[in-house]
Amino acid sequence: MPNLTRAATIILGKELRTEFRTRELLSTTIVFVLMVVVLFSFTFDPSASESRRFGPGLLWIAFLFAGSLMLHPSFMREQANDTLAGLRLAPIEPFAILTGKILANFLFLLLAELLLLPVFAVLYDVRLTPVQGRLLPVMLVLILGTLGLTTVGTVFSAVASQARMRELLLPLLLLPVLTPVLIASAEATSGLLADPPELPRTWLAFLVAFDVVFLTATWLFGEYLLEE
Amino acid sequence: MKPNWMTTLIVAALIGIAGYAALFLAPTERTMGLIQRIFYFHVPSAWAGFVAFFITFIASVAYLLRRAPKWDWLAVSSAEVGVAFFTVVLVTGPIWAKPVWGIWWTWDARLTSTFVLWVLYLSYLLLRTLVADAERRAVVSAVFGIFAFLDVPLVYMSIRWWRTQHPQPVIAGGSGSGLDPQMWRVFLTCWAALLGVLIVMLRQRYQLESLRHTVEEMTVEAERRNADLERIPSTQAVR
Numbered sequence: 167m168p169n170l171t172r173a174a175t176i177i178l179g180k181e182l183r184t185e186f187r188t189r190e191l192l193s194t195t196i197v198f199v200l201m202v203v204v205l206f207s208f209t210f211d212p213s214a215s216e217s218r219r220f221g222p223g224l225l226w227i228a229f230l231f232a233g234s235l236m237l238h239p240s241f242m243r244e245q246a247n248d249t250l251a252g253l254r255l256a257p258i259e260p261f262a263i264l265t266g267k268i269l270a271n272f273l274f275l276l277l278a279e280l281l282l283l284p285v286f287a288v289l290y291d292v293r294l295t296p297v298q299g300r301l302l303p304v305m306l307v308l309i310l311g312t313l314g315l316t317t318v319g320t321v322f323s324a325v326a327s328q329a330r331m332r333e334l335l336l337p338l339l340l341l342p343v344l345t346p347v348l349i350a351s352a353e354a355t356s357g358l359l360a361d362p363p364e365l366p367r368t369w370l371a372f373l374v375a376f377d378v379v380f381l382t383a384t385w386l387f388g389e390y391l392l393e394e
Numbered sequence: 395m396k397p398n399w400m401t402t403l404i405v406a407a408l409i410g411i412a413g414y415a416a417l418f419l420a421p422t423e424r425t426m427g428l429i430q431r432i433f434y435f436h437v438p439s440a441w442a443g444f445v446a447f448f449i450t451f452i453a454s455v456a457y458l459l460r461r462a463p464k465w466d467w468l469a470v471s472s473a474e475v476g477v478a479f480f481t482v483v484l485v486t487g488p489i490w491a492k493p494v495w496g497i498w499w500t501w502d503a504r505l506t507s508t509f510v511l512w513v514l515y516l517s518y519l520l521l522r523t524l525v526a527d528a529e530r531r532a533v534v535s536a537v538f539g540i541f542a543f544l545d546v547p548l549v550y551m552s553i554r555w556w557r558t559q560h561p562q563p564v565i566a567g568g569s570g571s572g573l574d575p576q577m578w579r580v581f582l583t584c585w586a587a588l589l590g591v592l593i594v595m596l597r598q599r600y601q602l603e604s605l606r607h608t609v610e611e612m613t614v615e616a617e618r619r620n621a622d623l624e625r626i627p628s629t630q631a632v633r
Contacts, residue, residue, distance in 0.1 A: 318541065325534045329524040339521060339538060342514040343545045346552035353556065372552060379544055387540055390458050390533050 173258035177266025195232045195278045202228040221290040222355035234337040237319035241327035260389035271316040303358050310373035311351035317380045324391040405590035412587035420580040432490045438585040439482040442592045446476030454539035466532035471599035480512045507553040514542045
């Protein structure tokens with residue numbers, strides 16, 4: 167176990183360094199989500215109350231699309247110079263590689279979401295802060311939803327990297343599997359942002375269950391994706 | 395290919411009996427009338443489809459653990475047959491819904507989750523067409539098959555909490571639910587007939603997949619020999 171943690175941390179560090187030297191992923195993701203949010207207001211021209219009603223769902227759809235684009239390079243980048251072979255040869259468990267990558271993607275997407283949340287709140291007139299105890303549950307929904315998204319997404323990125331038409335394939339595989347995350351996160355978020363807010367215990371428990379199921383599945387079966 | 399005439403004939407007879415039973419032997423439902431008879435094929439198709447996807451899941455796990463190609467053949471055959479059954483479900487559903495609900499489709503929990511399930515396995519089949527190497531294809535689609543199946547109860551629960559309009563399950567659906575005994579007998583006959591169809595199609599598709607595998611191996615072997623021939627300089631001279 168300590169070996170696994172250490173190896174995963176090293177992989178995580180590598181991913182973070184790669185990203186912060188280029189900052190490709192974060193910038194493209196943020197601009198992409200902004201575009202979706204703006205396009206939505208063009209096509210539906212919602213009134214203030216409508217946009218508050220549709221907002222959480224729209225936000226999560228944008229995150230989901232952003233995730234399915236952003237997770238794509240996770241394994242693709244390794245293929246350009248065949249660096250995955252190097253990772254595979256390293257004396258570490260394959261699960262550590264996946265864990266490191268899942269954590270890195272999780273941090274990237276969460277960071278993008280945190281930067282976008284205030285912008286979204288301003289554009290769609292949603293109050294996030296002053297009400298007591300609201301921000302913490304919102305953070306919890308973000309964390310749990312994003313973890314589910316990136317766990318499945320990273321595994322499917324490894325799946326898609328071995329196929330033709332990868333760019334199209336990843337969203338195709340990812341979106342139906344992530345339907346439960348989309349529903350649970352959007353429902354939980356709209357519950358929290360409603361007036362008066364309510365704590366969506368069922369949906370939070372559901373997100374925890376989703377994350378546990380797919381982290382376990384990754385732990386059990388993920389390593390098969392990395393073999394040559 | 396071994397002909398499965400006996401099984402096929404038995405299943406064809408069963409389907410004939412089931413069709414007759416559903417149309418003539420089952421009593422007419424009090425409020426919905428004749429259109430309710432579609433239920434005898436709609437629900438058993440869904441059940442047969444679930445069985446097929448469960449077989450895909452088991453075969454995918456077995457492939458990852460044992461690495462015998464036959465498990466991969468079983469997984470893809472079963473997924474394809476399951477998609478066929480769920481296509482029947484998605485077609486017969488709206489035919490029933492139009493006269494009873496007045497609309498073809500509604501974003502109700504069951505309908506939505508069935509639709510998501512169908513798309514999920516369509517993408518499984520698509521994924522398989524996009525990986526060239528047979529062994530890699532088997533591995534990646536096995537992992538996806540496992541993830542997809544684990545997702546089924548989650549999709550179902552999340553959409554059910556979200557909303558529901560579909561008739562509550564009449565079978566084991568709590569108080570006030572239940573079928574007339576005669577309806578039960580017809581229902582079970584149809585269920586048996588469709589399980590028979592599942593078995594016949596699965597067997598046929600499995601044999602087809604094993605033949606495809608043989609062809610694929612022969613093609614690879616032929617290409618290898620061809621490449622070897624071109625590499626020998628003397629062939630030029632002989633020609």
